[in-house]
Amino acid sequence: MKLVTKLGFGLAVTSFIVFIGCSQAQPTYSEESLGLRKVDLYSESSVIPDKTEYNETAPSTGGKTLDRAFQDAPPMIPHSVDGMLPITVDNNQCVGCHAPEVAPSLGALPYPQSHMINFRPDTSLAADGKITKNGKEIDNTSSEKLADVSIKKLASLSGARFNCSQCHAPQSKGQLVENTFQPDYTTEDGAKKSDWSGSKLTEGLDTLLDK
Numbered sequence: 001m002k003l004v005t006k007l008g009f010g011l012a013v014t015s016f017i018v019f020i021g022c023s024q025a026q027p028t029y030s031e032e033s034l035g036l037r038k039v040d041l042y043s044e045s046s047v048i049p050d051k052t053e054y055n056e057t058a059p060s061t062g063g064k065t066l067d068r069a070f071q072d073a074p075p076m077i078p079h080s081v082d083g084m085l086p087i088t089v090d091n092n093q094c095v096g097c098h099a100p101e102v103a104p105s106l107g108a109l110p111y112p113q114s115h116m117i118n119f120r121p122d123t124s125l126a127a128d129g130k131i132t133k134n135g136k137e138i139d140n141t142s143s144e145k146l147a148d149v150s151i152k153k154l155a156s157l158s159g160a161r162f163n164c165s166q167c168h169a170p171q172s173k174g175q176l177v178e179n180t181f182q183p184d185y186t187t188e189d190g191a192k193k194s195d196w197s198g199s200k201l202t203e204g205l206d207t208l209l210d211k
């Protein structure tokens, strides 16, 4: 065989193998199978999301609660919040039922210890630029001395927790996508109860808890 013919034969075999390889490795996807909407990308009118369905029943003793998303996650609100939002300085009905003094008698869970702690040290800035936190002078807000700045237990709800709906939201029954997340609770009753209290509050933090 002449050299040119040999080369030509070699090239033909190689491209045949590449062709077979490609045609086997390329699955195709329809545009309906992409994304969450499961319809083609051109017809907006056929996009009907799951209905938002909040629980309409008023809070009640023995009412159903929802499992926590993960250990010490803020619980979702299982009852109706009709007439309770927005929370204002003069109207916070959540506190009226969830404050530790009243909650047990109403069959509600009291807000936990963490909500009665000031995680923000009292801070002041003097005319000469010196910053004081909880009475301790520091050079700047990333100063290492901050490690000694304690968090303080309060007698009642911390102002930072007043706006409950900032972190707690009602749960809708609609399900846009299947949730396959499996929480791995670190306490036995982790699905129903927070365990973020006591020494856990400062675990991993360079700070102290003032009693």
Ligand code: HEC
Residues within 6 Å of the ligand: 058, 059, 060, 061, 062, 063, 064, 065, 066, 075, 076, 077, 078, 079, 081, 084, 085, 093, 094, 095, 096, 097, 098, 106, 107, 108, 109, 164, 165, 168, 192
């Ligand atoms: C009339 C009393 C009342 C009011 C007002 C109220 N709750 Fe509740 N809450 C309850 C009761 C009782 C439960 C127990 C379950 C139920 O009935 O749904 C509960 C359950 C909860 C839970 C679930 C706790 C758990 O164990 O998982 C959260 C979170 C919650 N409420 C937050 C709020 C927030 C935020 C507000 C204000 C927007 C509020 N609640 C207003 C009585 C009340």
Ligand code: HEC
Residues within 6 Å of the ligand: 072, 073, 074, 075, 094, 095, 098, 109, 110, 111, 112, 113, 114, 115, 157, 160, 161, 162, 163, 164, 165, 166, 167, 168, 192, 193, 194, 195, 196
């Ligand atoms: C800054 C976010 C935030 C705000 C604001 C907040 N919470 Fe929470 N809440 C959490 C988190 C996070 C948890 C779970 C961890 C913990 O115990 O602190 C929680 C836990 C709870 C629990 C469950 C306690 C338990 O023992 O399992 C209740 C009840 C609750 N909050 C009620 C309230 C109410 C009522 C308000 C308003 C007065 C409020 N929260 C404001 C974040 C918040």
